[in-house]
Each structure stands twice: as structure tokens, then as C-alpha cells.
Amino acid sequence: MLHRLLDFISPRACVICGCRLGITEEVICTTCNMHLPRTRYDEDFYENDMARLFWGQMPVERAFAMIYYEPHSPVSRMVYSLKYLGHPEVGEFMGRMMSAELLGTTFFDGIDMIVPVPLSKKRQRKRGYNQSEEIARGISSLTGIPVANKVVKREKFVESQTQKHRWQRLENVDGVFRRCNNASVDGKHILLVDDVVTTGSTIISCANEISRGGNVRFSVLSFGYAKG
Numbered sequence: 001m002l003h004r005l006l007d008f009i010s011p012r013a014c015v016i017c018g019c020r021l022g023i024t025e026e027v028i029c030t031t032c033n034m035h036l037p038r039t040r041y042d043e044d045f046y047e048n049d050m051a052r053l054f055w056g057q058m059p060v061e062r063a064f065a066m067i068y069y070e071p072h073s074p075v076s077r078m079v080y081s082l083k084y085l086g087h088p089e090v091g092e093f094m095g096r097m098m099s100a101e102l103l104g105t106t107f108f109d110g111i112d113m114i115v116p117v118p119l120s121k122k123r124q125r126k127r128g129y130n131q132s133e134e135i136a137r138g139i140s141s142l143t144g145i146p147v148a149n150k151v152v153k154r155e156k157f158v159e160s161q162t163q164k165h166r167w168q169r170l171e172n173v174d175g176v177f178r179r180c181n182n183a184s185v186d187g188k189h190i191l192l193v194d195d196v197v198t199t200g201s202t203i204i205s206c207a208n209e210i211s212r213g214g215n216v217r218f219s220v221l222s223f224g225y226a227k228g
Helices: 002-009 030-034 076-084 088-102 121-127 131-143 166-172 201-213
Strands: 060-068 113-116 152-154 177-179 189-197 217-225
Touching: 060 088, 076 088, 076 131, 076 189, 076 217, 088 131, 088 189, 088 217, 113 131, 131 189, 152 201, 177 201, 189 201, 201 217
Parallel strands: 060 217, 113 189, 189 217
Antiparallel strands: 152 177
């Protein structure tokens, strides 16, 4: 009754289509959920387009993105709402939604900790939260895998990656991450989490810095994958 009353006073809208959400719906409506451009990467966690970005660049075991991401598409409103409109709950929903679809697979087997890709202090202060950490919380709530946000930090703000080519992006993020001195990661299997992966340069730079802490294995989980 309380949910119905609150929904009557302040109706919730789907962040994709703008239609009113039903009582049992959250963030996006059932229709938009059904039409998400799913990647189907759960059919093979190692040999898929996103996983190939990391081959030979970092010790990756599995990689999964839930949707194909295209800027200015209807589904991009989800990411925009999370990153720029002050809706951290969208990130937690993304994490829970992805986890629910992966729980019947082997994706989370053997993973020791979830490490969200960190933001610079400047950007996190401006945004009020780290969108990747919100996604990680959603994943943790269903899997029970702990979120470790003190493993690596982002030391400086870098210019936008949007208009850069693959090698320019790799150069742009080179040296921006620093492993925390007290981080114990030797022998661990770490799940790196980000909102959208494009060239993989940010993930690779982050993983390589963490790997200085010993023998580390990685899997990657993102909500979207932007095909080049």
C-alpha cells in the first residue's frame, strides 16, 4: 500500500521511454527491458568481441557486457541518467539486473572481489558518486562478492576519451592509476567493473597497475560495450 501511495503521489517514469512505471517495475519498464540490445556474451565469456580487446593486454579470464551501447540511442539514456543526472540508483539497478542474468552461469565462479574502476577525486566530487561503484554494489547485493574500492585509485583527471582513437586512448590513460599500498591482491581473481567499455584502454591500464601487486587474474563486467 505504501508503494502504491508513493507511486500515486510521485509517479516514477522509465528512464528510457519516459512512460509511467508499474508497481513492480524499477528504473526501466518491462517493454524497454525486453528490447534492450543484448550482446548474448553469456554464450561465451572468453571468445566475444569485448573479451578480444583484452587478449594479450592483461590476464583476462571472462568478459561480459549486457548490451551494445550506442551514443544518442534510446538505451543510452540509462547511462546518461546514471552519469549526469544524479541517479546513482540506476547504477545499482544495472548491477542487480546483470547479476540476475548471470547467476545461472559460471561467470562469478572463483571471483574473490569486485573492483570498480575509480574516478578522479575531482570528477567524483562533482558527480557525488562513482557510477562504477554503484554498479558494483548492485552486483555484490546478489552475489555476495565483496566490493573492494581501496585497491586502486585514479591519481589524475584525464581529458575526454570520446574523440580519441584506440592508441590515443591507451596513451591518455597511461599512468593515471596507482595501486594502494595496503592492497593485498596476490593470487586473487578480481572482477573489474565499469559502466561502458569502448576500446578497453581504461580497463587495461587499471588491470596492469593492479597486477604489480602479484599474480592476479581478472574478469571484466560492464553494462555496455560500444563497438568500434
